[in-house]
Amino acid sequence: MREIKAEELKAIQIKILDAVMKFCSENGIKCWLNGGTLLGAVRHKGYIPWDDDVDLGMLRPDYDKFMAMFNAENSRYKFVSAENDSECFNHFGKVFDTSTVMYEPNEKGDKLSVYVDIFVMDNAPEGKAEQERILRRRNILTVCNLARKLPVFLKPTRGRFLRHLLVYAFRGVLRVFPRHYFVRKLVENAKSYSSFDTGLVGDFTGLRNAVIKRELLENMTQLEFEGKMYNAPIGYEEWLTRLYGDYMQLPPPEKRISTHVFKAYVLD
Numbered sequence: 001m002r003e004i005k006a007e008e009l010k011a012i013q014i015k016i017l018d019a020v021m022k023f024c025s026e027n028g029i030k031c032w033l034n035g036g037t038l039l040g041a042v043r044h045k046g047y048i049p050w051d052d053d054v055d056l057g058m059l060r061p062d063y064d065k066f067m068a069m070f071n072a073e074n075s076r077y078k079f080v081s082a083e084n085d086s087e088c089f090n091h092f093g094k095v096f097d098t099s100t101v102m103y104e105p106n107e108k109g110d111k112l113s114v115y116v117d118i119f120v121m122d123n124a125p126e127g128k129a130e131q132e133r134i135l136r137r138r139n140i141l142t143v144c145n146l147a148r149k150l151p152v153f154l155k156p157t158r159g160r161f162l163r164h165l166l167v168y169a170f171r172g173v174l175r176v177f178p179r180h181y182f183v184r185k186l187v188e189n190a191k192s193y194s195s196f197d198t199g200l201v202g203d204f205t206g207l208r209n210a211v212i213k214r215e216l217l218e219n220m221t222q223l224e225f226e227g228k229m230y231n232a233p234i235g236y237e238e239w240l241t242r243l244y245g246d247y248m249q250l251p252p253p254e255k256r257i258s259t260h261v262f263k264a265y266v267l268d
Contacts, residue, residue: 001265004100006052009114009264013054014226016095016116019077020056021230023070029062032220032231034119035208039240039247041223041232050256054116057233059201059217060194063120067093079118082183089149091142091186091205093118105261114264123193124202124211131202135209137189142207145182148174210242 004012024031033041034057040048058066070079081093096113104110125131147170174182190204202211216235223232233239240247250256 001101001267004114004264004266009052010047010226012097012100012114013116014228016077016097016114017054017056017230018228019074020070020095020116020118023073024062024066027065027069029066030058030218030220030231031062031066031118032057032217032233033223033225035117035206035243037225038223038232038236039244041225041230042236042240043248045224046226050258052258052260056116056118057217058118058120059214060120060122060191063093063118066118070095078113082180082187086180089145089180089183091145091183091190092120100264100266102262102264106263119203119206120190121201121217122190122204123196123198124200124204125193125196126198126200131211134189134192134202134204138186138204141182141186141189144174145186147171148177148179148182208243210239212239212242 021031023029032038033055035055036048036051036053037055038057040046040051067079067081067084070077071084076098078096078098079093080088080090080096082088082091094112094115094117096115098113100114102112102114104112125134150171186205192204199214200211201214201217203209212235216238217233219234220231221234221236222229223236224230
């Protein structure tokens with residue numbers, strides 16, 4: 001195996017991005033630059049300088065169609081989520097480049113491949129209180145899912161003996177639940193309003209507390225990212241504001257760092 005450095009990692013991610021966008025275009029699936037990638041396109045016309053991942057977004061009907069079709073027509077790239085892989089703990093989707101291997105944070109951690117993330121936007125209720133209930137439940141289930149995944153006696157990164165003891169006890173209690181119980185509940189929670197006719201959608205399986213009018217994500221424009229043009233929702237300014245607040249304001253220098261720790265290799 002040959003180790004992948006930062007710039008090559010981005011080049012591999014762009015190839016995955018291009019493959020996904022091409023497939024979506026050919027099959028009538030709407031897909032757009034999302035999250036930090038959308039922010040990078042608007043503010044930097046490419047990657048955020050201290051970032052090293054790619055985020056995409058889809059509405060639930062497109063996400064389900066993509067999930068049903070993509071893997072059957074690709075050999076190198078594979079879409080994986082908790083909804084199509086019983087071994088997956090991720091509550092949003094990833095498209096992997098199977099010619100690579102990636103360990104997060106290192107060889108003792110998760111074994112994956114170089115990937116791009118695909119976040120799904122689900123129907124959202126009109127009322128703020130009900131939106132907050134779904135988001136609050138998502139946050140609790142996310143913590144439980146991560147804790148259920150981790151070994152019981154993996155040492156916490158911070159805290160004294162009593163905190164460590166409580167963390168170990170919490171992880172132990174969660175072991176009474178089936179292995180993928182919490183990630184399944186996360187998906188169910190996100191789909192709470194799937195049968196309702198609503199004009200709002202929300203990021204209920206991701207990490208942001210963002211709800212927006214569906215029409216602002218349904219229609220596309222184009223933005224430049226790393227020298228190429230890609231789909232972005234026509235409401236990208238409002239969407240970025242919901243995600244990040246004053247998104248054109250750079251964070252302070254001490255926060256301009258990547259939090260993604262990994263080792264990646266090209267397979268022989």
